[in-house]
Amino acid sequence: xxxxxxxxxxxxxxxxxxxxxxxxxxxxxxxxxRMTERLQMIRHNAQLIIATSTExxxxxxEKEAFNINIPCYRGSLNNLLDRHYQAAKELNADIILxxxxxxxxxxxxxxxDGLDFYFKHEGRYDYVSNLHPASFPDGNDVExxxxxxxxxxxxxxxxxxxxxxxxxxxxENPDKxxxxxxxxxxxxxxxxxxxxxxxxxxxYLFIKRVFEELYSKKNNFSCGDILNLxxxxxxxxxxxxxxxxxNWYRNHLNELKTISSDQTKMTIS
Numbered sequence: 001x002x003x004x005x006x007x008x009x010x011x012x013x014x015x016x017x018x019x020x021x022x023x024x025x026x027x028x029x030x031x032x033x034r035m036t037e038r039l040q041m042i043r044h045n046a047q048l049i050i051a052t053s054t055e056x057x058x059x060x061x062e063k064e065a066f067n068i069n070i071p072c073y074r075g076s077l078n079n080l081l082d083r084h085y086q087a088a089k090e091l092n093a094d095i096i097l098x099x100x101x102x103x104x105x106x107x108x109x110x111x112x113d114g115l116d117f118y119f120k121h122e123g124r125y126d127y128v129s130n131l132h133p134a135s136f137p138d139g140n141d142v143e144x145x146x147x148x149x150x151x152x153x154x155x156x157x158x159x160x161x162x163x164x165x166x167x168x169x170x171x172e173n174p175d176k177x178x179x180x181x182x183x184x185x186x187x188x189x190x191x192x193x194x195x196x197x198x199x200x201x202x203x204y205l206f207i208k209r210v211f212e213e214l215y216s217k218k219n220n221f222s223c224g225d226i227l228n229l230x231x232x233x234x235x236x237x238x239x240x241x242x243x244x245x246x247n248w249y250r251n252h253l254n255e256l257k258t259i260s261s262d263q264t265k266m267t268i269s
Contacts, residue, residue: 006091010098011052012055014055014057032050036048042111042112049071051072053074054075073090080164084098085153098141102197103196105226106196114128124180127170128182135184137194138192141197172257194227246265
């Protein structure tokens with residue numbers, strides 16, 4: 001019997017920098033809806049589930065999940081690790097993909113590349129990502145793990161950053177897990193120079209503009225299509241360029257032994 005693949009999309013309304021970002025409108029639908037559309041374009045057969053919190057502010061996310069016909073699990077606000085584990089358990093997952101809801105421009109082909117890599121080496125890895133080291137434009141984050149791997153992590157992880165970010169316990173413990181990584185076929189590294197994720201208002205304006213430029217021509221537009229757009233219209237790249245390279249690592253470098261300062265921008269200019 002084929003492995004049951006579950007994509008867990010973590011989403012909440014209480015983002016500190018841009019509250020309610022997942023429900024911001026893009027071409028008449030929520031950002032969350034637009035993102036799940038892209039996730040459903042992958043070649044591999046996978047079940048989606050939206051994992052949100054039990055906070056009343058997240059009732060709107062459960063309602064949106066219902067509206068777009070995607071299951072919703074509600075759990076801990078701050079323990080994302082447990083939220084992922086319980087959501088995966090609810091759908092009897094064998095393989096879990098962690099795709100954060102702040103990646104609405106994620107290229108379905110990059111997800112398929114990760115799954116192809118995992119299945120090509122089936123049985124060799126507990127965890128596969130495109131983040132250690134990263135090479136794709138930020139916002140194409142794919143993390144794949146077995147249920148055994150997630151269960152062990154949920155059982156053993158204790159530090160706040162491990163609970164809040166779900167997977168650090170895995171990639172910080174290569175002696176406990178078999179870890180794989182796949183790189184961008186282009187041979188380039190745009191992880192610090194190009195930002196397709198959302199955390200600030202400028203990111204929303206950038207993402208909205210990309211959808212407006214590309215969606216009507218090709219609804220499953222690729223990472224390459226976005227890069228071509230930015231090359232032809234560099235003013236779009238500039239919308240959120242000052243945040244390129246900014247990520248959560250910068251606040252935890254003293255706690256992470258496998259992440260160095262060259263993997264995050266320390267200040268926002």
